[in-house]
Amino acid sequence: MKKVLLPSLLSADFSQLDKELKTIEDAGVGHLHLDVMDGHYVPNISFGPGVIQKLRPKTQLFFDTHLMVEEPDGFLESFREAGCNLVTVHLEASTHIHRTLQAIHALGMKAGLALNPGTPTQALAYLMDEVDLILVMSVNPGFGGQSFIPSTLNKIRDIRERIDRSGREIILEVDGGIKKNNVEEIIKAGADWLVAGSAVFSPGKTKTNAREFLEIFGRY
Ligand code: DX5
Ligand code: ZN
Numbered sequence: 001m002k003k004v005l006l007p008s009l010l011s012a013d014f015s016q017l018d019k020e021l022k023t024i025e026d027a028g029v030g031h032l033h034l035d036v037m038d039g040h041y042v043p044n045i046s047f048g049p050g051v052i053q054k055l056r057p058k059t060q061l062f063f064d065t066h067l068m069v070e071e072p073d074g075f076l077e078s079f080r081e082a083g084c085n086l087v088t089v090h091l092e093a094s095t096h097i098h099r100t101l102q103a104i105h106a107l108g109m110k111a112g113l114a115l116n117p118g119t120p121t122q123a124l125a126y127l128m129d130e131v132d133l134i135l136v137m138s139v140n141p142g143f144g145g146q147s148f149i150p151s152t153l154n155k156i157r158d159i160r161e162r163i164d165r166s167g168r169e170i171i172l173e174v175d176g177g178i179k180k181n182n183v184e185e186i187i188k189a190g191a192d193w194l195v196a197g198s199a200v201f202s203p204g205k206t207k208t209n210a211r212e213f214l215e216i217f218g219r220y
Contacts, residue, residue, distance in 0.1 A: 001169070001171070001192045003187060003191075003192060003193075003194065003220050004030070004031050004192065004193045004217075005029055005031070005196065005200075005210065005213045005214055006029075006031045006033035006064055006173070006193055006195045006196070007024050007029060007032060007033065007195075007196060007197065007200040007201060008033040008034075008035055008144060008175075008195050008196065008197030008200075008201075009032060009034050009035065009047075009197075010035040010046055010197050011144045011145070011198045011200065011201040012201045013201070013203070014047075017051075017055060018055070018058045018059075020201065020206065021055065021058060021059045021061065022059075023206045023207050023210075024200070024206065024207075024210050025059060025060070025061065026207060027206075027207045027210035027211050027214065028210070028214050029061070029210050029214070030060075030061060030062060031061060031064055031193070032059070032061040032062065032063055033064050033066060033175070033195045033197075034047075034052055034063060034064065034066065034084070035066050035068065036048060036049075036065060036066065036067050036068060036069060036079075037068045037069075037141075037142065038069040038070060040069075040070045041068050041069055041090065041093050041141075042068040042141050042142035043142050044142045044143060048075075048078075049075070049078040049079050049082040050082075052065065052079070052082040052084060053081065053082040053083060056082060056083035062085050062086070063083060063084045063085050064086050064088070064112075064193075065079055065084040065086065065087050065088065066088045066112075066114065066135065066175065066195075067079070067087060067088060067089050067090070067093075068090065068093070068141045068142070069089075069090075069093060070093050071094060071095065072089045072093065072094060072100060073094070073099070073100055073103055076100075076103055076104055076107055076109075077107060079109075080107040080108065080109055084109060085109065085110060086109060086110035086111070086112055086132065086133060087104050087109050087110075087111065087112065088111075088112030088113065088114050088133060088135050088173075089101070089104070089111075089112070089113065089114065090113075090114045090115075090116065090141075091113055091114065091115055091116075091119060091123055091127075092116055092119060097113070097127065098126075098127065098130060101113065101127065101130040101131060102130060105130075110132040110133065111130065111131055111132055112131065112132065112133035112134070112135050112171075112173070113127060113130075113131045113133070113134055113135065114134075114135035114136075114137060114141075115134070115135070115136060115137060115155075116137050116140065116141065117137055117138065117139070117140055117149050117151070117152060117155075121155060121158045121159055121162065124159070124162060128162070128163075128166045128168065128170070129168075131170055132170065132171065133170060133171040133172075133173055133193070134159055134163070134170055134171070134172055134173065135173040135174075135175055136152060136155055136156055136159060136172065136173070136174050136175070136191075137152075137175055137176055138152040138174055138175060138176040138177050138178070138186075139175075139177050141176075144197040144198050145197070145198040146176060146177055147177050148176065148177030148178065148179075148182055148186075149176075149177070152174070153189045154189075156174060156186065156189040157189050157190055159172055159190070160172060160189065160190025171193055172190055172191055172192045172193070173191070173192065173193035173194070173195065174186050174191040174194055174195065175195035176195070178195060178196045178199060179196070179199045180199065180209075180212055180213060180216065183196075183213065184216060187217075187220050194213075194217075196213060199213075200213065
């Protein structure tokens with residue numbers, strides 16, 4: 001599967017979001033990661049469907065939305081209306097995760113399932129048929145700019161094997177602490193989609209940062 005870079009909007013300058021989007025599009029980026037935080041499931045608040053809806057007409061980017069929201073079921077429709085292409089929910093945040101994943105599909109969006117660093121991979125066993133993407137958190141969710149947790153590499157390998165055994169084309173996404181100097185080992189462990197926030201968005205350097213990542217991805 002082609003490697004995909006997903007800059008995380010969380011690290012962008014919120015006072016000029018459309019300009020930030022244009023910069024990454026000009027660099028050749030096609031996907032955007034949108035971190036939605038509710039202040040309950042994670043100790044931070046970011047933005048919600050209202051902001052996403054306003055951005056939708058300004059860009060062609062694929063909207064990959066990562067909900068760090070407790071009991072997300074009641075919000076799913078608003079993210080569909082906001083124009084999200086894919087919605088990822090946390091295994092740990094939904095009481096009936098199987099139902100939540102089915103509800104995302106019923107709304108016509110792709111469904112992703114996120115696992116926190118401390119969550120075992122066995123939890124995936126009976127959910128493989130319900131997901132289009134598995135998101136491996138390589139930091140504890142809530143903030144950009146944290147360090148990659150090294151034990152995640154084994155977890156990525158484990159999930160890569162599970163996906164390959166399933167015979168399904170499930171995307172393996174990794175999120176948190178990804179930099180130019182560790183991205184290759186993460187790709188080699190089996191990641192398909194790689195989220196990078198603070199390593200992409202930086203005043204005056206965003207386009208160069210994105211291009212440098214894309215150049216590395218071109219080797220795989
Ligand atoms: C953390 C978010 C990540 C984060 C990534 O809760 O899910 O997407 O913004 O930021 P960096 O790349 O700075 O770790
Ligand atoms: Zn994220």
